[in-house]
Amino acid sequence: MxxxxxxxxxxxxxxxxxxxxxxxxxxxxxxxxxxxxxxxxxxxxxxxxxxGEGEPFSGSSSPNENLATYKLEGGSLEKSGSMSLDIATLERFGLKPSNTQVIEDDAGIYYINKESVDPISGDYLIDVDGRLSINYLQRLPGKKLAIAFDTSTIEVSEQDIKVLGRVAMEMKKK
Structure with missing residues (x-):
């Protein structure tokens, strides 16, 4: 030991x-x-x-990972601190600490998988003309994407936006 x-x-x-x-x-x-x-x-x-019997550590405990947190305001990210999350929880959602970005806004906390940049359907962190936001994307035929903004949806070409990652897990405030 x-x-x-x-x-x-x-x-x-x-x-x-x-x-x-x-x-x-x-x-x-x-x-x-x-x-x-x-x-x-x-x-x-x-x-x-x-x-000398049994395991030194119970299987229920898991090592924690300290992740930097960022605040999403006005289309940009600013470092806001850090949070600790156990690795088993990250792994359950297909996340690795090295490729996870934690973003906070007024609605909740989002855990972004930065490896997942080819959108199919779901919530993604996107860059539109240098402004960041989290929006629902849907892939359409002809290399097009539908982006949901509150109550409206627009259609854009894949090249019009940059996908920075997929929201793999989120915590919402009630």
């Missing part, structure tokens, strides 16, 4: 004298204090640390 391969390193890791660790080892004693310390520091299973 600690990566320590000697008593000296173990003593340094926990900030206790080497002689204490040697005494525990010599008398074949279990260092309960170190089990508790390691559990609190790493979240490792006490059963695993004390008995």
């Amino acid at each position: 600690t990566g320590c391969d000697s008593y000296n390193l173990l003593a340094d890791h926990y900030g206790i004298p080497k002689s204490t660790i040697l005494t525990w080892h010599h008398h074949d004693r279990i260092a309960h204090e170190l089990i508790v310390r390691e559990h609190l520091a790493s979240g490792a299973s006490v059963k695993y640390l004390a008995l």
Whole structure:
């Protein structure tokens, strides 16, 4: 668990004298204090640390990824902070941390898959003449796209806009 391969390193890791660790080892004693310390520091299973049984970490926990968040206002993105999201949640929606952009607006939070830039049907982050927005796109015959703007829909050529990514997941405010 600690990566320590000697008593000296173990003593340094926990900030206790080497002689204490040697005494525990010599008398074949279990260092309960170190089990508790390691559990609190790493979240490792006490059963695993004390008995060597089971898995060190439960399958229910997942490492988190810290993602930058951007505010979409007036057609442009401005960095607004960051948020932590577990990798398992991202993976359930086909997202990878390296290709995910998190965008906030007044309506909610959008998780954009930046790899998905060939629109078929769905909500996408688009660039129209340098202005960004999230709109519903529908592919039409003849390399055309229908873009929904609130209650109206317009038809454009594929070359008229730049698709920056597909909305793979969103959280809406109620």
